[in-house]
Amino acid sequence: MAAPKRGRTPRDRPTARPASRTRLTARRFARNRLAVAGLAMLVLLFLAAYAGPLLTPWDHRTHDFLNFLSGPSAEHWWGTTQSGLDLYALTLRGLQKSLVIGLLVGVLSTFLSAVVGAFAGYFGGWTDRALTGFVDLLLVMPAFLVVAVLSPLVRGSGWPVFVVLLAAFSWMVTGRVVRSVTLTLKEREYVKAARYMGVPGPVIVFRHILPNMASLLIIEAVIQAGAAVIGESGLSYFGFGVQPPDVSLGTIIADHTNMAASYPWLFFFPAGCLVLIGVSLAFIGDGLRDALDPGAVGAQARAKGRAKRGHRATATEGRRP
Numbered sequence: 001m002a003a004p005k006r007g008r009t010p011r012d013r014p015t016a017r018p019a020s021r022t023r024l025t026a027r028r029f030a031r032n033r034l035a036v037a038g039l040a041m042l043v044l045l046f047l048a049a050y051a052g053p054l055l056t057p058w059d060h061r062t063h064d065f066l067n068f069l070s071g072p073s074a075e076h077w078w079g080t081t082q083s084g085l086d087l088y089a090l091t092l093r094g095l096q097k098s099l100v101i102g103l104l105v106g107v108l109s110t111f112l113s114a115v116v117g118a119f120a121g122y123f124g125g126w127t128d129r130a131l132t133g134f135v136d137l138l139l140v141m142p143a144f145l146v147v148a149v150l151s152p153l154v155r156g157s158g159w160p161v162f163v164v165l166l167a168a169f170s171w172m173v174t175g176r177v178v179r180s181v182t183l184t185l186k187e188r189e190y191v192k193a194a195r196y197m198g199v200p201g202p203v204i205v206f207r208h209i210l211p212n213m214a215s216l217l218i219i220e221a222v223i224q225a226g227a228a229v230i231g232e233s234g235l236s237y238f239g240f241g242v243q244p245p246d247v248s249l250g251t252i253i254a255d256h257t258n259m260a261a262s263y264p265w266l267f268f269f270p271a272g273c274l275v276l277i278g279v280s281l282a283f284i285g286d287g288l289r290d291a292l293d294p295g296a297v298g299a300q301a302r303a304k305g306r307a308k309r310g311h312r313a314t315a316t317e318g319r320r321p
Contacts, residue, residue: 028291035287041280045273049095058086060093060247069263079265081256090252091270097248098277101163101232106225108167110174110217117178118205122186132179135172143169144231151240159242166228166235174220181213215292219285226281233274249274 029035056077058064063084064076072079078088120131147165154161185191186209194204210217235241236250237257244251252270260267 025291029287032287032290034283035291038280038283038287041276042284045095045276045280046099049092049099052092053089056086056089058089060085060089061245062086062089069259069266071263072265078269079263081266082259087265087269090247091249091273094247094249094252094270095273095277097159097242097246098229098232098250098274101159101166101242101248102225102229102277102281104163105166105170105228105232106221106223108163109171109224109228110221112167113171113174113178113220114210114213114217116171117175118182118209119202120175121179121182122205122209123201128179132176135175138169139172141169144234147231147235148238148240151235155243159246162232162241166231170224170227170231174224177216177220178213181216182209185209185212215288219288219292222281222285222288226278226285229274229277229281249277 053060058076064080064086065084067076067080068084069082070076070080076086076088078086078091081087081090116131116135120128120135147169150165151162154165182205191204191208194208195201199207232241232248233250233253236248237254239254242248242251249270253267253274256263256266256270
């Protein structure tokens, strides 16, 4: 006689694997509508900057001598400048440069703040005193004024040198934050174990310290990118940033500000692109902060709002006959 089949006990049932940290972060980010809208807006700006020029026959350096200061039309979608340049092609060229400069400055300044702050906090002693003193010296210097003074000295070197200048004077506050976090992380058991095993200090910093503050560094990189776009535009507006023949949103706005009242398209189209960059990066930064740090004030407020809506929906269902 065959033995009866045993039913599957709860122990025999496969258990669901917990979601990884990346998936949880992506879910939290996706629940933030403003953050998703900011990411979509930034993607569209990149597509417009690099694919948009392919949709028009005009180049950003081509002059139309039959149309000077003409308004938006079927031939020139965003109008033309006083020299006959197509504003659509010119603005997208400036958008390319502003986006690249902002992202490069965000990455470079975050890398500088991470390395200097982590080394100062981990090694302590004279290393900490020297690096912290250097950071304090840079903090008391007006960064905008220093970059404006140094820009003419490297005017013929191209925009990559300008990126280095912006990054060199925009990392100090984040560096002090990284140092404070490192002072806490270096007392953790895994860091002490690595130190007792003879792992060199720089290896511990890059292998154990910095990866454990990746969320902070990612958020700071996005915030620094947004600040760099605005800073580059401001410096270019005053003639200290990107130099001809290169163009950026700041140089386009500066060249046509005095005609904004009579020919508004010369100002509002490039200024609108600049505003969209700043807004999208701000939304993405807030969304990353809430997604990577569930204890943040914004994340808690949104969670409470979802819980209240859930309770209201449940109460409404209960009152239905």
